[in-house]
Amino acid sequence: MSLEKDINQTKFRTEHQKVIINIIYTYNWMNERLKSFFEKEDITQQQFNILRILRGAVTPISTSQIRERMLDKMSDTSRIVDRLITKSLVKKIICSGDKRMVDVTITPKGRKLLEKLDAFELTMDAVAGALTEADAKNVNKLLDKMRLSS
Amino acid sequence: MSLEKDINQTKFRTEHQKVIINIIYTYNWMNERLKSFFEKEDITQQQFNILRILRGAVTPISTSQIRERMLDKMSDTSRIVDRLITKSLVKKIICSGDKRMVDVTITPKGRKLLEKLDAFELTMDAVAGALTEADAKNVNKLLDKMRLSS
DNA sequence: TAATATCAGATGTTAAAACATACTTTAAGT
């Protein structure tokens, strides 16, 4: 269904305004479809994001390094890490070099959970499945360009 | 800056996965930039969205009609409307035809606020300003296509 | 018309995010 019909707006003032509205709308549309994947394992998107960051890190990383790499840089990273600790999916120890920081690592249990979720990745990709390979490249190129402004 | 560098991920498994990540990331990037516009008038994006829906409506509309037209369909629409009522930006009365529903309308004060914010619209567009007109059309076409899948 | 189902909205509760502040450790400046 078209954006115009979905939100009952007959026309947009400019194409640029429509881009803004379109991204908000598409983000929500996508979220709706991704939600069920995470609910299955009783995990939130932010928690999943952090787990993946930790798996991708070659060494233990600190809370602020995690935040830098997050898709949405939240103020609340340390408490999300704590929630993952409660679930035994990650662990943290005080950094020996700098006692202000903590070394956060993913646990074997956390890795197992991610491996389980990896199985869904193909299904996740299907959320963007209406696009051809060339389309996808194009979207990525254009969104990257958009963010170049600063 | 490229998405890869921003989130410290060297490569994406597929272009389609990157689309998903890119939309999440761009949405947050954009939000960060839009936030200040709304903070100026002490209003949230959802509240702004509802005000615009009400201004665009030719007749009073109900809470559920508002929800249908929102960019993110939230369960909590009736309480957001109430917050707008507290600010005297909208008003609601029980619908005479069907007493289950309410007729929500924007107040003159709400219109004034929107007019004030209209002045920022051009600045808002600048968030997507790195794109040419053709780029913008392309993004819109591709995002619309992506959502066609269901 | 009586009984039941459905719809619209309000409200209560719980979980998460946003914002501010405090605490501890390190770095910088004198």
Next chain:
DNA sequence: ACTTAAAGTATGTTTTAACATCTGATATTA
């Protein structure tokens, strides 16, 4: 070394979102 500033994280508080339940109004069906 002492003072001050800054970094990194933890914690308290307030606001908002998410989910479930409840109430009253209309629609449906027997």
